[in-house]
Amino acid sequence: xxxxxxxxxxxxxxxxxxxxxxxxxxxxxxxxxxxxxxxxxxxxxxxxxxxxxxxxxxxxxxxxxxxxxxxxxxxxxxxxxxxxxxxxxxxxxxxxxxxxxxxxxxxxxxxxxxxxxxxxxxxxxxxxxxxxxxxxxxxxxxxxxxxxxxxxxxxxxxxxxxxxxxxxxxxxxxxxxxxxxxxxxxxxxxxxxxxxxxxxxxxxxxxxxxxxxxxxxxxxxxxxxxxxxxxxxxxxxxxxxxxxxxxxxxxxxxxxxxxxxxxxxxxxxxxxxxxxxxxxxxxxxxxxxx
Amino acid sequence: xxxxxxxxxxxxxxxxxxxxxxxxxxxxxxxxxxxxxxxxxxxxxxxxxxxxxxxxxxxxxxxxxxxxxxxxxxxxxxxxxxxxxxxxxxxxxxxxxxxxxxxxxxxxxxxxxxxxxxxxxxxxxxxxxxxxxxxxxxxxxxxxxxxxxxxxxxxxxxxxxxxxxxxxxxxxxxxxxxxxxxxxxxxxxxxxxxxxxxxxxxxxxxxxxxxxxxxxxxxxxxxxxxxxxxxxxxxxxxxxxxxxxxxxxxxxxxxxxxxxxxxxxxxxxxxxxxxxxxxxxxxxxxxxxxxxxxxxxxxxxx
Numbered sequence: 001x002x003x004x005x006x007x008x009x010x011x012x013x014x015x016x017x018x019x020x021x022x023x024x025x026x027x028x029x030x031x032x033x034x035x036x037x038x039x040x041x042x043x044x045x046x047x048x049x050x051x052x053x054x055x056x057x058x059x060x061x062x063x064x065x066x067x068x069x070x071x072x073x074x075x076x077x078x079x080x081x082x083x084x085x086x087x088x089x090x091x092x093x094x095x096x097x098x099x100x101x102x103x104x105x106x107x108x109x110x111x112x113x114x115x116x117x118x119x120x121x122x123x124x125x126x127x128x129x130x131x132x133x134x135x136x137x138x139x140x141x142x143x144x145x146x147x148x149x150x151x152x153x154x155x156x157x158x159x160x161x162x163x164x165x166x167x168x169x170x171x172x173x174x175x176x177x178x179x180x181x182x183x184x185x186x187x188x189x190x191x192x193x194x195x196x197x198x199x200x201x202x203x204x205x206x207x208x209x210x211x212x213x214x215x216x217x218x219x220x221x222x223x224x225x226x227x228x229x230x231x232x233x234x235x236x237x238x239x240x241x242x243x244x245x246x247x248x249x250x251x252x253x254x255x256x257x258x259x260x261x262x263x264x265x266x267x268x269x270x271x272x273x274x275x276x277x278x279x280x281x282x283x284x285x286x287x288x289x290x
Numbered sequence: 291x292x293x294x295x296x297x298x299x300x301x302x303x304x305x306x307x308x309x310x311x312x313x314x315x316x317x318x319x320x321x322x323x324x325x326x327x328x329x330x331x332x333x334x335x336x337x338x339x340x341x342x343x344x345x346x347x348x349x350x351x352x353x354x355x356x357x358x359x360x361x362x363x364x365x366x367x368x369x370x371x372x373x374x375x376x377x378x379x380x381x382x383x384x385x386x387x388x389x390x391x392x393x394x395x396x397x398x399x400x401x402x403x404x405x406x407x408x409x410x411x412x413x414x415x416x417x418x419x420x421x422x423x424x425x426x427x428x429x430x431x432x433x434x435x436x437x438x439x440x441x442x443x444x445x446x447x448x449x450x451x452x453x454x455x456x457x458x459x460x461x462x463x464x465x466x467x468x469x470x471x472x473x474x475x476x477x478x479x480x481x482x483x484x485x486x487x488x489x490x491x492x493x494x495x496x497x498x499x500x501x502x503x504x505x506x507x508x509x510x511x512x513x514x515x516x517x518x519x520x521x522x523x524x525x526x527x528x529x530x531x532x533x534x535x536x537x538x539x540x541x542x543x544x545x546x547x548x549x550x551x552x553x554x555x556x557x558x559x560x561x562x563x564x565x566x567x568x569x570x571x572x573x574x575x576x577x578x579x580x581x582x583x584x585x586x587x588x589x590x591x592x
Contacts, residue, residue: 007325007332010298011339014352017294017321018344026323 096132098256101286116141124195317563394430395580396555414439422492490523518548
């Protein structure tokens with residue numbers, strides 16, 4: 001388990017051990033330029049049949065760095081000396097995958113729409129879960145804006161960086177005042193809220209102006225909800241303020257996230273050929289689960 | 291399938307102690323996961339990651355160990371961990387920085403047993419000198435003995451440090467219910483004349499109590515030393531001693547050495563680590579729990 005942070009996340013460790021990995025080795029404070037050597041030390045110390053029972057997990061808090069680490073690990077493989085790699089920094093890939101998959105399901109069931117027909121905004125769009133959510137939605141064809149609450153430049157730079165990395169089509173926006181939020185929400189179909197826990201980003205008054213809104217998903221599990229009126233357990237419950245719109249709460253999304261992470265860890269052990277799993281596989285597993 | 295036993299082991303030092311890792315795995319924890327160089331401020335988020343990634347049932351097979359070198363810091367981390375729990379999302383936590391809590395518990399209970407066996411008495415009202423008592427083991431041992439009723443004086447090389455540590459012990463660890471005093475080595479000649487018990491918890495290889503000082507202690511009953519490396523911290527004490535009379539004592543004082551203490555410490559730590567596994571309710575364990583368990587260890591060995 002490679003992690004650029006001071007310490008690995010106990011969350012990832014519990015999840016890995018609960019999915020039949022018997023022995024787990026934390027590597028913390030790992031630098032990008034160590035990944036090549038660490039990966040080669042992992043692959044060259046077991047026979048090709050032994051390394052089928054070996055896997056690499058990439059954690060951290062920075063998804064750009066996790067993408068670079070994944071690329072570096074891939075390049076270090078020398079088939080048949082090759083192991084599966086799963087990246088899920090801060091759990092962002094699996095959380096974002098669960099969020100977008102749950103929203104897609106509600107769009108389809110309640111509104112007979114697909115992601116590609118819709119326009120979305122991501123609040124908290126410059127954080128790890130926000131970026132991953134934006135990328136997944138954009139790659140599914142949604143016209144998606146990453147919203148930062150402080151800086152337009154930060155939002156635009158983030159959109160540009162991940163468009164380059166992931167071939168997505170994101171744009172950036174700022175919304176610090178209610179007026180700015182209302183202007184952004186005027187014609188959106190989807191609100192993703194991935195902002196900091198315990199902060200209400202969308203008040204009832206702002207929400208009431210989102211006349212086109214179809215589905216809103218909020219990953220914040222600490223009250224108050226990021227989007228006013230969404231309960232943690234909501235799984236397609238009507239949003240009072242708006243006719244037709246439905247909401248998804250943190251526990252409904254978290255339940256799918258948890259299962260996606262389980263599934264991906266299981267895939268590593270089950271596969272005959274090494275797999276490289278990131279937000280793309282997380283999203284396709286999440287779609288199957290919902 | 292039952293979830294594997296995972297012990298998340300946090301230390302502020304740059305490595306975990308291999309002692310604690312061996313103890314954890316031998317007590318039945320399947321995975322002992324190291325978190326090193328932990329900043330105390332990280333405790334909350336690490337604990338949250340521990341408790342939110344397993345079901346309440348799985349969390350019964352999950353625990354947190356707090357190591358490090360600083361007892362105050364470890365106790366603060368234990369408190370933070372306890373306050374972070376959101377029942378039913380909660381796990382047991384055990385603090386034993388530098389093994390100091392279990393070592394101190396081993397020493398205090400081994401001495402208590404000698405007081406009872408050889409002198410038919412207890413810590414209540416006894417004058418106790420903690421030599422080299424400013425370190426983690428000395429602190430915890432002083433607090434436990436004071437809680438058991440002894441009049442404890444921590445003796446250090448510098449008075450201001452000894453006073454600071456005595457204050458820390460009284461306020462933080464003793465919650466204001468004990469009154470440990472402080473003194474320096476130069477006071478020892480006078481203080482030894484009325485001492486009943488001496489703990490030596492100084493650095494290895496330094497003699498803290500001479501045979502002349504033992505000869506000048508007319509009411510001395512038990513001397514104990516946690517140092518296993520010669521020379522002994524107490525003149526004439528052998529690491530294997532467990533109730534043997536010490537040379538030159540006019541009052542027939544007996545000695546408790548590092549190996550006798552280590553034996554109780556080892557079993558105490560093992561039992562506490564097992565308690566975490568077996569408990570239905572989350573436990574938050576520190577020196578006081580180590581003391582209770584060390585008493586059980588002593589009683590079960592009779």
